[in-house]
Amino acid sequence: MDEDKLRNQIPIFRFLNKHKWRILLPFLLYAGYIYVPFYSVNNSIRGVSHLFVTSTQNATPENLNQEVTKITEQVQSDESILGLIKKHGLLSKDRRLGMPDNELIDKMRVSMVVGMDVQSPPGGASVFVWANLPDDGPEKTAVLYGDIISRFESRPDFTVTKIANPPARISSASLSFRILIALFWIFPALFSSLILIFIWEIPSLFYSKNTQEMVFDPIRSDWQDERIEAKTHGSTIDVVIVNIRYSFAFIGSMLAKSPIGELFEFVGKVAR
Amino acid sequence: MNSDKSTSFPKLSGKELVILELLISRGELFGLEMVEASDGTLKRGTIYVTLQRMGDKNYVESREEPRRIPEIGIPRRKYKATGLGEMVYRVNVKALEFFNSNLVWGESN
Numbered sequence: 001m002d003e004d005k006l007r008n009q010i011p012i013f014r015f016l017n018k019h020k021w022r023i024l025l026p027f028l029l030y031a032g033y034i035y036v037p038f039y040s041v042n043n044s045i046r047g048v049s050h051l052f053v054t055s056t057q058n059a060t061p062e063n064l065n066q067e068v069t070k071i072t073e074q075v076q077s078d079e080s081i082l083g084l085i086k087k088h089g090l091l092s093k094d095r096r097l098g099m100p101d102n103e104l105i106d107k108m109r110v111s112m113v114v115g116m117d118v119q120s121p122p123g124g125a126s127v128f129v130w131a132n133l134p135d136d137g138p139e140k141t142a143v144l145y146g147d148i149i150s151r152f153e154s155r156p157d158f159t160v161t162k163i164a165n166p167p168a169r170i171s172s173a174s175l176s177f178r179i180l181i182a183l184f185w186i187f188p189a190l191f192s193s194l195i196l197i198f199i200w201e202i203p204s205l206f207y208s209k210n211t212q213e214m215v216f217d218p219i220r221s222d223w224q225d226e227r228i229e230a231k232t233h234g235s236t237i238d239v240v241i242v243n244i245r246y247s248f249a250f251i252g253s254m255l256a257k258s259p260i261g262e263l264f265e266f267v268g269k270v271a272r
Numbered sequence: 273m274n275s276d277k278s279t280s281f282p283k284l285s286g287k288e289l290v291i292l293e294l295l296i297s298r299g300e301l302f303g304l305e306m307v308e309a310s311d312g313t314l315k316r317g318t319i320y321v322t323l324q325r326m327g328d329k330n331y332v333e334s335r336e337e338p339r340r341i342p343e344i345g346i347p348r349r350k351y352k353a354t355g356l357g358e359m360v361y362r363v364n365v366k367a368l369e370f371f372n373s374n375l376v377w378g379e380s381n
Contacts, residue, residue, distance in 0.1 A: 210324075211324065214320065214323070214324040214327065214334070214349075215320040215321055215324050216320075217346050217347075217349070218303050218320045218348070218349045219316070219317075219320055220346050221345065221346040221347065221348050221349070222302075222303060222304045222316065222348075224345045224346065225304070225345075225348070226304070245316065246316065248317060249315070249316035249317035250317070251317075252315070252317025252318060253317055253318070253320060253321055256317070256318055256321040257321055261321070265325070268285070
Protein backbone atom coordinates (compact mmCIF):
# COMPACT_ATOMS: atom_id res chain seq x y z
CA MET A 1 0.00 0.00 0.00
CA ASP A 2 2.86 2.39 0.91
CA GLU A 3 4.64 1.30 -2.22
CA ASP A 4 1.50 2.15 -4.21
CA LYS A 5 1.35 5.60 -2.64
CA LEU A 6 5.04 6.19 -3.36
CA ARG A 7 4.58 5.08 -6.94
CA ASN A 8 1.58 7.37 -7.30
CA GLN A 9 3.73 10.35 -6.37
CA ILE A 10 5.64 9.99 -9.64
CA PRO A 11 3.49 11.80 -12.25
CA ILE A 12 3.84 9.25 -15.08
CA PHE A 13 2.87 6.34 -12.80
CA ARG A 14 -0.01 8.32 -11.37
CA PHE A 15 -1.17 9.04 -14.91
CA LEU A 16 -0.85 5.38 -15.97
CA ASN A 17 -2.56 4.15 -12.82
CA LYS A 18 -5.42 6.60 -13.24
CA HIS A 19 -5.99 5.78 -16.90
CA LYS A 20 -5.06 2.09 -16.95
CA TRP A 21 -8.50 0.94 -18.14
CA ARG A 22 -8.81 3.70 -20.72
CA ILE A 23 -5.43 2.60 -22.10
CA LEU A 24 -6.15 -1.12 -21.94
CA LEU A 25 -9.76 -1.14 -23.18
CA PRO A 26 -9.07 -0.27 -26.85
CA PHE A 27 -6.21 -2.77 -26.91
CA LEU A 28 -8.48 -5.49 -25.55
CA LEU A 29 -11.23 -4.60 -28.02
CA TYR A 30 -8.85 -4.59 -30.99
CA ALA A 31 -7.26 -7.83 -29.79
CA GLY A 32 -10.72 -9.41 -29.53
CA TYR A 33 -11.63 -8.16 -32.99
CA ILE A 34 -8.46 -9.56 -34.49
CA TYR A 35 -8.73 -12.83 -32.61
CA VAL A 36 -11.96 -13.68 -34.45
CA PRO A 37 -10.54 -13.83 -37.98
CA PHE A 38 -7.42 -15.59 -36.64
CA TYR A 39 -9.60 -18.22 -35.11
CA SER A 40 -11.43 -18.85 -38.35
CA VAL A 41 -8.16 -18.87 -40.32
CA ASN A 42 -6.69 -21.44 -37.95
CA ASN A 43 -9.87 -23.44 -38.05
CA SER A 44 -9.86 -23.44 -41.82
CA ILE A 45 -6.23 -24.53 -42.01
CA ARG A 46 -6.92 -27.39 -39.65
CA GLY A 47 -10.05 -28.17 -41.62
CA VAL A 48 -8.44 -28.41 -45.05
CA SER A 49 -8.02 -31.93 -46.39
CA HIS A 50 -5.71 -32.49 -49.29
CA LEU A 51 -5.80 -35.45 -51.62
CA PHE A 52 -3.48 -36.42 -54.36
CA VAL A 53 -5.31 -38.43 -57.02
CA THR A 54 -3.55 -40.50 -59.67
CA SER A 55 -4.99 -42.77 -62.30
CA THR A 56 -4.41 -46.52 -62.40
CA GLN A 57 -5.31 -46.62 -66.08
CA ASN A 58 -2.58 -44.41 -67.59
CA ALA A 59 -5.03 -41.63 -68.27
CA THR A 60 -3.59 -38.35 -69.52
CA PRO A 61 -3.41 -35.50 -66.97
CA GLU A 62 -6.20 -33.71 -68.89
CA ASN A 63 -8.52 -36.71 -68.67
CA LEU A 64 -7.75 -37.21 -65.01
CA ASN A 65 -8.45 -33.57 -64.26
CA GLN A 66 -11.72 -33.78 -66.14
CA GLU A 67 -12.80 -36.82 -64.12
CA VAL A 68 -11.83 -35.19 -60.83
CA THR A 69 -13.62 -31.98 -61.83
CA LYS A 70 -16.77 -33.98 -62.54
CA ILE A 71 -16.70 -35.43 -59.03
CA THR A 72 -16.09 -32.06 -57.39
CA GLU A 73 -18.98 -30.56 -59.38
CA GLN A 74 -21.21 -33.49 -58.48
CA VAL A 75 -20.34 -33.06 -54.76
CA GLN A 76 -21.36 -29.42 -54.94
CA SER A 77 -24.65 -29.99 -56.77
CA ASP A 78 -27.87 -29.00 -54.96
CA GLU A 79 -28.99 -32.61 -54.43
CA SER A 80 -25.60 -33.68 -53.10
CA ILE A 81 -25.31 -30.74 -50.70
CA LEU A 82 -28.83 -31.24 -49.33
CA GLY A 83 -28.07 -34.96 -48.98
CA LEU A 84 -24.89 -34.17 -47.01
CA ILE A 85 -26.75 -31.73 -44.74
CA LYS A 86 -29.46 -34.28 -43.92
CA LYS A 87 -27.18 -37.31 -43.70
CA HIS A 88 -24.73 -35.71 -41.26
CA GLY A 89 -27.17 -33.41 -39.45
CA LEU A 90 -25.26 -30.30 -40.53
CA LEU A 91 -26.45 -26.68 -40.00
CA SER A 92 -28.56 -28.02 -37.15
CA LYS A 93 -29.14 -24.56 -35.69
CA ASP A 94 -30.50 -23.16 -38.97
CA ARG A 95 -32.68 -26.22 -39.59
CA ARG A 96 -34.12 -25.92 -36.10
CA LEU A 97 -35.02 -22.32 -36.90
CA GLY A 98 -36.89 -23.55 -40.00
CA MET A 99 -34.53 -22.29 -42.73
CA PRO A 100 -35.84 -23.50 -46.14
CA ASP A 101 -33.83 -26.04 -48.17
CA ASN A 102 -32.71 -23.60 -50.86
CA GLU A 103 -31.24 -21.24 -48.22
CA LEU A 104 -29.58 -24.16 -46.42
CA ILE A 105 -27.95 -25.17 -49.72
CA ASP A 106 -26.74 -21.61 -50.34
CA LYS A 107 -25.28 -21.37 -46.84
CA MET A 108 -23.59 -24.76 -47.15
CA ARG A 109 -22.13 -23.81 -50.51
CA VAL A 110 -20.45 -20.82 -48.87
CA SER A 111 -19.27 -22.91 -45.90
CA MET A 112 -17.83 -25.78 -47.93
CA VAL A 113 -15.51 -25.80 -50.94
CA VAL A 114 -14.31 -28.80 -52.87
CA GLY A 115 -11.93 -27.94 -55.65
CA MET A 116 -8.82 -28.56 -57.63
CA ASP A 117 -5.68 -27.12 -56.19
CA VAL A 118 -3.91 -24.74 -58.55
CA GLN A 119 -0.59 -26.17 -57.29
CA SER A 120 -1.41 -29.49 -58.87
CA PRO A 121 1.74 -31.57 -59.27
CA PRO A 122 2.29 -33.32 -62.65
CA GLY A 123 1.06 -36.86 -63.10
CA GLY A 124 -1.94 -36.51 -60.85
CA ALA A 125 -4.61 -34.16 -59.58
CA SER A 126 -4.48 -32.36 -56.27
CA VAL A 127 -7.82 -31.90 -54.58
CA PHE A 128 -8.71 -29.88 -51.52
CA VAL A 129 -11.77 -30.07 -49.34
CA TRP A 130 -12.46 -27.09 -47.09
CA ALA A 131 -15.31 -26.67 -44.69
CA ASN A 132 -16.02 -24.09 -42.04
CA LEU A 133 -18.97 -25.19 -39.90
CA PRO A 134 -18.48 -23.55 -36.49
CA ASP A 135 -21.99 -24.46 -35.28
CA ASP A 136 -21.55 -28.15 -36.03
CA GLY A 137 -18.16 -28.75 -34.41
CA PRO A 138 -15.02 -30.54 -35.58
CA GLU A 139 -16.43 -34.09 -35.33
CA LYS A 140 -19.17 -33.51 -37.87
CA THR A 141 -16.72 -31.66 -40.11
CA ALA A 142 -14.38 -34.67 -39.99
CA VAL A 143 -17.22 -37.03 -40.92
CA LEU A 144 -18.15 -34.73 -43.81
CA TYR A 145 -14.54 -34.84 -45.08
CA GLY A 146 -14.58 -38.63 -44.86
CA ASP A 147 -17.78 -38.79 -46.90
CA ILE A 148 -16.45 -36.50 -49.63
CA ILE A 149 -13.07 -38.21 -49.79
CA SER A 150 -14.79 -41.60 -50.10
CA ARG A 151 -16.32 -40.45 -53.42
CA PHE A 152 -12.79 -40.24 -54.86
CA GLU A 153 -11.64 -43.40 -53.12
CA SER A 154 -14.62 -45.39 -54.39
CA ARG A 155 -13.51 -44.94 -58.00
CA PRO A 156 -11.68 -48.14 -59.04
CA ASP A 157 -9.53 -46.22 -61.55
CA PHE A 158 -8.20 -43.76 -58.91
CA THR A 159 -5.42 -44.05 -56.39
CA VAL A 160 -5.99 -41.56 -53.63
CA THR A 161 -3.22 -40.39 -51.33
CA LYS A 162 -4.22 -38.23 -48.35
CA ILE A 163 -1.81 -35.47 -47.53
CA ALA A 164 -2.01 -35.07 -43.80
CA ASN A 165 -0.26 -31.76 -43.40
CA PRO A 166 -1.58 -28.67 -45.09
CA PRO A 167 0.84 -27.03 -47.51
CA ALA A 168 3.40 -24.79 -45.88
CA ARG A 169 2.51 -21.77 -47.97
CA ILE A 170 -0.88 -21.39 -46.21
CA SER A 171 0.71 -21.43 -42.76
CA SER A 172 3.45 -19.00 -43.64
CA ALA A 173 0.95 -16.65 -45.27
CA SER A 174 -1.19 -16.61 -42.16
CA LEU A 175 1.86 -16.03 -39.94
CA SER A 176 2.99 -13.00 -41.91
CA PHE A 177 -0.62 -11.81 -41.99
CA ARG A 178 -0.74 -12.08 -38.21
CA ILE A 179 2.48 -10.10 -37.76
CA LEU A 180 1.26 -7.45 -40.18
CA ILE A 181 -2.07 -7.07 -38.40
CA ALA A 182 -0.39 -7.08 -34.98
CA LEU A 183 1.78 -4.15 -36.09
CA PHE A 184 -1.17 -2.32 -37.58
CA TRP A 185 -3.54 -2.57 -34.63
CA ILE A 186 -1.14 -1.03 -32.10
CA PHE A 187 -1.60 2.41 -33.65
CA PRO A 188 -5.41 2.55 -33.77
CA ALA A 189 -5.50 1.10 -30.24
CA LEU A 190 -3.11 3.77 -28.97
CA PHE A 191 -5.11 6.46 -30.76
CA SER A 192 -8.36 5.18 -29.24
CA SER A 193 -6.74 5.21 -25.77
CA LEU A 194 -5.76 8.84 -26.26
CA ILE A 195 -9.32 9.75 -27.28
CA LEU A 196 -10.74 8.04 -24.18
CA ILE A 197 -8.23 9.78 -21.91
CA PHE A 198 -9.08 13.11 -23.57
CA ILE A 199 -12.84 12.58 -23.01
CA TRP A 200 -12.17 11.68 -19.37
CA GLU A 201 -9.99 14.75 -18.89
CA ILE A 202 -12.38 17.19 -20.63
CA PRO A 203 -14.01 18.20 -17.30
CA SER A 204 -10.68 19.21 -15.78
CA LEU A 205 -9.64 20.99 -18.97
CA PHE A 206 -12.76 22.96 -19.80
CA TYR A 207 -14.93 23.18 -16.68
CA SER A 208 -14.54 25.18 -13.47
CA LYS A 209 -13.31 23.59 -10.26
CA ASN A 210 -16.75 24.12 -8.73
CA THR A 211 -18.45 22.24 -11.61
CA GLN A 212 -15.91 19.44 -11.32
CA GLU A 213 -16.60 19.08 -7.61
CA MET A 214 -20.38 19.49 -7.79
CA VAL A 215 -21.16 17.62 -11.03
CA PHE A 216 -18.41 15.34 -12.33
CA ASP A 217 -16.95 14.04 -9.07
CA PRO A 218 -20.36 12.88 -7.76
CA ILE A 219 -21.02 11.09 -11.09
CA ARG A 220 -17.62 9.37 -10.88
CA SER A 221 -18.35 8.46 -7.28
CA ASP A 222 -21.77 6.95 -8.14
CA TRP A 223 -20.23 5.20 -11.14
CA GLN A 224 -17.62 3.60 -8.90
CA ASP A 225 -20.25 2.52 -6.34
CA GLU A 226 -22.61 1.00 -8.90
CA ARG A 227 -19.76 -0.75 -10.69
CA ILE A 228 -18.51 -2.30 -7.45
CA GLU A 229 -22.08 -3.33 -6.60
CA ALA A 230 -22.51 -4.93 -10.05
CA LYS A 231 -19.14 -6.68 -9.77
CA THR A 232 -19.97 -8.03 -6.32
CA HIS A 233 -23.59 -9.05 -6.77
CA GLY A 234 -24.20 -9.05 -10.51
CA SER A 235 -22.78 -10.48 -13.69
CA THR A 236 -20.34 -9.13 -16.27
CA ILE A 237 -23.33 -7.89 -18.28
CA ASP A 238 -24.43 -5.79 -15.28
CA VAL A 239 -20.97 -4.19 -15.12
CA VAL A 240 -21.12 -3.42 -18.84
CA ILE A 241 -24.62 -1.90 -18.44
CA VAL A 242 -23.40 0.29 -15.56
CA ASN A 243 -20.43 1.45 -17.62
CA ILE A 244 -22.60 2.25 -20.65
CA ARG A 245 -25.20 4.04 -18.50
CA TYR A 246 -22.59 6.21 -16.78
CA SER A 247 -20.70 6.92 -19.99
CA PHE A 248 -23.93 8.47 -21.28
CA ALA A 249 -24.53 10.22 -17.93
CA PHE A 250 -21.02 11.67 -18.05
CA ILE A 251 -21.36 12.89 -21.63
CA GLY A 252 -24.90 14.18 -20.87
CA SER A 253 -23.59 16.22 -17.96
CA MET A 254 -20.78 17.63 -20.07
CA LEU A 255 -23.34 18.73 -22.66
CA ALA A 256 -25.67 20.17 -20.01
CA LYS A 257 -22.80 22.24 -18.61
CA SER A 258 -21.61 23.35 -22.05
CA PRO A 259 -22.68 26.71 -23.54
CA ILE A 260 -25.35 24.86 -25.57
CA GLY A 261 -26.74 23.24 -22.42
CA GLU A 262 -26.77 26.59 -20.61
CA LEU A 263 -28.61 28.13 -23.59
CA PHE A 264 -31.27 25.39 -23.44
CA GLU A 265 -31.63 25.99 -19.70
CA PHE A 266 -32.04 29.73 -20.30
CA VAL A 267 -34.64 29.20 -23.03
CA GLY A 268 -36.49 26.77 -20.75
CA LYS A 269 -36.46 29.29 -17.93
CA VAL A 270 -37.81 32.05 -20.18
CA ALA A 271 -40.52 29.70 -21.47
CA ARG A 272 -41.58 28.90 -17.88
CA MET B 273 -37.53 47.06 -4.77
CA ASN B 274 -41.12 46.16 -4.03
CA SER B 275 -41.89 45.77 -7.71
CA ASP B 276 -38.76 43.59 -7.95
CA LYS B 277 -40.13 41.26 -5.30
CA SER B 278 -43.50 41.03 -6.98
CA THR B 279 -42.01 40.02 -10.37
CA SER B 280 -39.39 37.52 -9.11
CA PHE B 281 -41.65 34.70 -8.04
CA PRO B 282 -39.29 31.71 -7.82
CA LYS B 283 -40.85 29.12 -10.14
CA LEU B 284 -39.40 25.64 -9.85
CA SER B 285 -38.93 23.24 -12.75
CA GLY B 286 -40.43 19.75 -12.52
CA LYS B 287 -37.06 18.23 -11.58
CA GLU B 288 -36.37 20.88 -8.95
CA LEU B 289 -39.78 20.25 -7.44
CA VAL B 290 -39.13 16.49 -7.23
CA ILE B 291 -35.68 17.03 -5.69
CA LEU B 292 -36.99 19.41 -3.02
CA GLU B 293 -39.94 17.14 -2.28
CA LEU B 294 -37.57 14.21 -1.71
CA LEU B 295 -35.15 16.22 0.40
CA ILE B 296 -37.92 17.68 2.56
CA SER B 297 -39.72 14.38 3.08
CA ARG B 298 -36.67 12.14 3.51
CA GLY B 299 -33.96 14.44 4.88
CA GLU B 300 -30.36 14.34 3.71
CA LEU B 301 -29.85 12.21 0.58
CA PHE B 302 -27.17 11.20 -1.90
CA GLY B 303 -27.77 12.01 -5.58
CA LEU B 304 -28.11 8.33 -6.50
CA GLU B 305 -30.70 7.83 -3.75
CA MET B 306 -32.76 10.64 -5.26
CA VAL B 307 -32.49 9.06 -8.75
CA GLU B 308 -33.68 5.73 -7.38
CA ALA B 309 -36.49 7.29 -5.33
CA SER B 310 -37.80 9.43 -8.20
CA ASP B 311 -39.11 6.54 -10.33
CA GLY B 312 -37.40 7.73 -13.48
CA THR B 313 -38.06 11.47 -13.19
CA LEU B 314 -34.46 12.19 -12.28
CA LYS B 315 -31.62 10.84 -14.42
CA ARG B 316 -28.03 10.07 -13.56
CA GLY B 317 -26.79 12.37 -16.32
CA THR B 318 -28.70 15.50 -15.28
CA ILE B 319 -29.33 15.33 -11.53
CA TYR B 320 -25.98 16.80 -10.50
CA VAL B 321 -26.27 19.63 -13.01
CA THR B 322 -29.72 20.45 -11.58
CA LEU B 323 -28.41 20.17 -8.02
CA GLN B 324 -25.52 22.48 -8.81
CA ARG B 325 -27.93 25.07 -10.25
CA MET B 326 -30.18 24.69 -7.19
CA GLY B 327 -27.10 25.14 -4.99
CA ASP B 328 -26.27 28.38 -6.83
CA LYS B 329 -29.81 29.59 -6.02
CA ASN B 330 -29.40 28.52 -2.36
CA TYR B 331 -32.25 25.98 -2.56
CA VAL B 332 -30.01 23.09 -1.50
CA GLU B 333 -26.72 22.70 0.29
CA SER B 334 -24.29 19.81 0.19
CA ARG B 335 -21.37 18.34 2.04
CA GLU B 336 -18.83 15.66 1.23
CA GLU B 337 -19.43 12.42 3.05
CA PRO B 338 -16.06 10.72 3.67
CA ARG B 339 -15.90 7.03 2.83
CA ARG B 340 -15.82 4.52 5.66
CA ILE B 341 -12.46 2.85 6.30
CA PRO B 342 -12.53 -0.25 4.03
CA GLU B 343 -14.05 1.75 1.16
CA ILE B 344 -11.84 3.71 -1.21
CA GLY B 345 -12.55 6.24 -3.92
CA ILE B 346 -14.02 9.66 -4.51
CA PRO B 347 -16.06 10.90 -1.52
CA ARG B 348 -19.84 10.97 -2.03
CA ARG B 349 -21.85 14.17 -1.71
CA LYS B 350 -24.96 14.45 0.47
CA TYR B 351 -27.64 17.05 -0.15
CA LYS B 352 -30.29 18.71 2.00
CA ALA B 353 -32.87 21.43 1.40
CA THR B 354 -32.11 24.89 2.81
CA GLY B 355 -34.71 27.04 4.58
CA LEU B 356 -35.12 29.07 1.38
CA GLY B 357 -35.49 25.87 -0.68
CA GLU B 358 -38.18 24.56 1.66
CA MET B 359 -40.06 27.87 1.52
CA VAL B 360 -39.85 28.06 -2.29
CA TYR B 361 -41.07 24.46 -2.51
CA ARG B 362 -44.11 25.17 -0.30
CA VAL B 363 -44.93 28.34 -2.24
CA ASN B 364 -44.76 26.42 -5.53
CA VAL B 365 -46.90 23.58 -4.19
CA LYS B 366 -49.52 26.11 -2.96
CA ALA B 367 -49.42 27.91 -6.30
CA LEU B 368 -49.87 24.62 -8.15
CA GLU B 369 -52.76 23.60 -5.88
CA PHE B 370 -54.41 26.99 -6.39
CA PHE B 371 -53.91 26.80 -10.15
CA ASN B 372 -55.26 23.23 -10.36
CA SER B 373 -58.31 23.96 -8.19
CA ASN B 374 -59.15 27.04 -10.29
CA LEU B 375 -58.68 25.04 -13.45
CA VAL B 376 -61.15 22.41 -12.19
CA TRP B 377 -63.55 25.13 -11.11
CA GLY B 378 -63.16 26.86 -14.50
CA GLU B 379 -63.82 23.63 -16.40
CA SER B 380 -66.86 22.67 -14.34
CA ASN B 381 -68.48 26.03 -14.95
